[in-house]
Amino acid sequence: MLFDGVWFRYGRRAAWTLRDVRATVEPGQTIVVLGRNGAGKSTLLQLAAGVLRPTRGAIAARPSVIGWVPERFPADQPFTARDYLHRMASLRGRAPSAADEWIERLLLTEHTTTRLGDLSKGTAQKVGLAQALITRPGLLILDEPWEGLDATARALIPGIVAEVTAAGGMALISDHRGEIENLPDAIHWSVADALVTPAELSSPAEPSSRVIIEIETSRAEADQAMAKLTAEGHRVLGVRDVAAEQPQSSRPRPDGTITPPETRADKAAAGSWNQDRP
C-alpha cells in the first residue's frame, strides 16, 4: 500500500493535519504509528482505511478487505453484541455465524445478549475488534487497540496481528501507551508537526548502576559516619530519626534503584526523600 504525497486537512481554511505523506507498507509488515495526542495518528489511520479521503495525493494498492477498529466503539446502537456482530458479518457478505468464532476467541460469549450500550468500555472495544476480524483483513487498522481492554484481551492482540501479517496482510496500529513492546517486529512511524517520519525507538534504559543503602547508627556517631562515607566517595542523601516501627522490606523499582521501606516516619518525610533522591 502506497501513500503517494498525501495531504489532508479537515476544512478549506483549517491547518494541514498531514502534509506530503510518502510511505509504503509491504505485505506482512506491522506499522506502529507514534505521536502525541492530536498529532494526526487517527487521521492517518482513517485515511488508510478509506474512511477519509486525501485532500491531495492518493493512497494506492489498498487491500480489498480492510478491518478498522476505531479508537472508540460506537456503542449507542439498539443491538445486542451478538446481533450486531451477526449483522456486521452479513455486511461483509459472510454468514452471520462467521462472527461466532471471534465471539469465542475474544471471550465475548457471556456478553452476547447484552445490549451494546450496556457493555463496559473494554467489552465494547472487544466487539469493535471482533467486527474488524470477521473476514480476515488484508489491512488491519487498530486505533489505540489497548484502550480499555483487560490484561487477558490485551495479550491477545499481538497474536491476532501476527496472524494477519503471517497471512500476507498488513497491520497499522496507533499507540501512545507504550504497548508496542508486545510487537517486537513492528516498524515505527512518528507523526509530528503534520509530518510522518520513520521513528527510531531508543533502546530500553539500562538498569541504574547505583543503589541506595540505608545505614543505622547511633546519634552520637552520625556526624562521623557521614564524614567517613563522604570521604570514601559516597553521597549522603539524608538523615532521619529511626521510628519505633522497624522497616519490613525494601521494594525494588523498575529503574533499578531500591526505594526505602515505607514506615510511618518515611511517609511523613516522603517529600524530602523525593527531593533528595538522585
Add this chain to the structure above:
Amino acid sequence: MTALTRMRLAGFLRGGRVISPAIAVLVVLGIIYGGGASPASVAYGYSAAALFPVLAWQTKLLLDTEPDVQRRLARVAVRARREALAGVVAAAVLALLVCTLAMLAPWLFHGIDTTKAVLPGMLLGALAHLLAIPPAVALGALSSRAVTRSVRNGVAILVVSAVLVIVLGLQNSFAPWLVPPVMATARVLNDVTPPSATTLTLLVTWAALWCAATFATYAWLRRTRS
C-alpha cells in the same frame, strides 16, 4: 448492501426514533381526512404534498440514527458508494411503507368520495405519492448529518428547503423548476378534468430531473464526507 439497508431500518425502528415522524404522519392524515370525503385524486394529491416534508424529515432521522463512527465502519465494510446507497434505499423503503399506509388510511375514515371515479383517482394518487418519495428522500439525505456535519445545519437545510418547495411550488411562481413538482402535482390532481398523458409525462420528467440533480449532489458530497 441489503444487509446494511436492513441494519439501518432495524436501528431506526428499534431505537424509537420512528415514533416522532409516525405521530406527524397521523396528524397530517387526521387533518386531511378528518373533515369529510373528497374525490380520490384530490385527497391523494393533497396527501402526497402534505407528507413531503414529513418524509424528508423521516429520511433525515433515519440517516442520523446511526452513530458517525458506525457509518464509517459500514463504509469500510461495503465501500463508500454502497454505504451511501444503502441509506437512501432504507429511507425509500420506509417512505413507501408510509405512503401505502397513507393511501389506505382514508378508507378507515371514510375520507374518499366513492360516488366519483375511484380507481383512476387511486392510480393518480399512487403516482402523486411516488413522485413525492424520491425528492423527499433526496432532500432528507442532503440534510443528513453525514453531509451537513452538524444537526443545526441539517435542520436549517431541511426546513428552508421544505418551505421553498411549498412557496416556489405555488401557482405563478417565478421559478417553479427549482423545486420538485409536489405542489404542481397536487394542483393537477385537484382539477375537475383528469390530467392528460402529456401533463403526467411532464411531471414525471420534471421530478426525475430534479431527483437526478439532487442525488448526484448527495453522491458527490458523500465522496469526501464520511
